[in-house]
Amino acid sequence: MADVLTHLPEGPKPDCPSEVARGARAADPPSHVSEFPILTVNQARVIDYFAECAANGPAKINVNYGFEVLDLTVHDSGEYPVEVHFMDERGTERTVRAKYVTGCDGARSKVRDCIDVEVASDPTAQAWAVIDILANTDFLDFRTRSGIQSDEDGSILLIPREGGFLTRFYVSLESPTPETRDRILATTAEEAIERANRILNPYSVDVREVTWFSIYEVRHTVAQSFDDVAAQKNPVLNPRVFIAGDACHTHSAKAGQGMNDSIQDGWNLPGSWVKYSKVAATNPCFRPITTSVRMWPRNSLTTTKSGRP
Numbered sequence: 599m600a601d602v603l604t605h606l607p608e609g610p611k612p613d614c615p616s617e618v619a620r621g622a623r624a625a626d627p628p629s630h631v632s633e634f635p636i637l638t639v640n641q642a643r644v645i646d647y648f649a650e651c652a653a654n655g656p657a658k659i660n661v662n663y664g665f666e667v668l669d670l671t672v673h674d675s676g677e678y679p680v681e682v683h684f685m686d687e688r689g690t691e692r693t694v695r696a697k698y699v700t701g702c703d704g705a706r707s708k709v710r711d712c713i714d715v716e717v718a719s720d721p722t723a724q725a726w727a728v729i730d731i732l733a734n735t736d737f738l739d740f741r742t743r744s745g746i747q748s749d750e751d752g753s754i755l756l757i758p759r760e761g762g763f764l765t766r767f768y769v770s771l772e773s774p775t776p777e778t779r780d781r782i783l784a785t786t787a788e789e790a791i792e793r794a795n796r797i798l799n800p801y802s803v804d805v806r807e808v809t810w811f812s813i814y815e816v817r818h819t820v821a822q823s824f825d826d827v828a829a830q831k832n833p834v835l836n837p838r839v840f841i842a843g844d845a846c847h848t849h850s851a852k853a854g855q856g857m858n859d860s861i862q863d864g865w866n867l868p869g870s871w872v873k874y875s876k877v878a879a880t881n882p883c884f885r886p887i888t889t890s891v892r893m894w895p896r897n898s899l900t901t902t903k904s905g906r907p
């Protein structure tokens with residue numbers, strides 16, 4: 599089953615570098631790696647599946663969309679020491695008190711700012727035009743996941759979208775510098791398609807419809823700590839506020855690292871939390887090292903506002 603799906607690195611023709619040619623076909627993944635076939639499932643659908651499971655699970659959890667966290671304070675005492683100030687969907691400001699809070703509020707995390715966690719980042723940023731298209735083309739591998747590297751015009755990561763019609767292109771743009779950043783981030787869909795056609799030479803795409811387009815700038819980043827206590831370097835206190843997902847780490851848009859790593863953060867949290875609560879019950883001084891073990895407390899408040907196409 600797995601051998602049916604192939605990844606095709608395509609690169610400049612040795613005898614004519616301005617044109618790309620098929621390089622190799624690789625099994626993706628090799629059939630001995632897993633009994634499961636590899637699938638492409640878009641993020642909106644993944645989020646829907648999780649939301650459905652949460653709603654139908656024993657705790658019957660429904661996500662409240664439209665709440666914006668404005669501020670967060672951790673008080674020194676009290677059963678509910680974390681105070682979160684937020685605005686609801688009607689624009690009314692409200693306050694809740696919680697035992698624990700986990701900020702899953704993305705790369706520009708407000709929760710992370712409120713607990714003074716700094717972020718280390720790789721100084722080199724990459725910019726990509728991400729575009730879902732319906733197109734006529736003579737590029738034969740249009741319905742196969744492919745990496746296409748041109749000699750001078752950059753690269754395309756091509757991912758056929760589910761449904762059998764649309765294809766996603768990640769088109770590499772120039773690396774932004776302070777002087778060029780605004781211009782690069784203003785790249786239009788037409789310019790991205792023009793660049794894609796230069797990369798695909800001698801093939802081309804005749805785009806009939808663009809269903810989604812975005813410019814994505816990414817820097818590899820990692821938060822210096824994943825909870826409020828590690829941030830203050832105070833080993834005595836127990837952490838009350840945690841961050842997970844893009845709030846902790848961001849990656850290149852390619853190779854499916856961001857959402858997958860973020861899901862693993864969530865997956866790791868409950869087990870670690872159960873372990874922590876059992877030990878803490880007998881030893882109140884116990885404090886887990888959350889930089890390596892992250893926790894997802896039962897009473898946590900998750901912050902989520904909207905989905906992504």
Ligand SMILES: Cc1cc2nc3c(=O)[nH]c(=O)nc-3n(C[C@H](O)[C@H](O)[C@H](O)COP(=O)(O)OP(=O)(O)OC[C@H]3O[C@@H](n4cnc5c(N)ncnc54)[C@H](O)[C@@H]3O)c2cc1C
Pocket residue numbers: 641665666667668702703704705706707708728812814842843844845851852853854855856857858859860901902903904905906
């Ligand atoms: C173009 C693109 C392509 C990608 N492709 C892939 C891929 O193929 N595979 C992969 O694994 N990953 C991919 N990623 C990365 C993936 O989308 C992220 O890593 C993942 O969404 C992180 O999840 P998260 O929940 O931590 O953050 P997010 O998905 O960013 O969710 C954060 C949520 O918090 C909300 N929020 C923000 N601030 C506040 C506030 N103050 N109050 C309340 N709510 C707030 C936001 O509205 C949002 O809903 C891609 C990303 C982009 C942009």
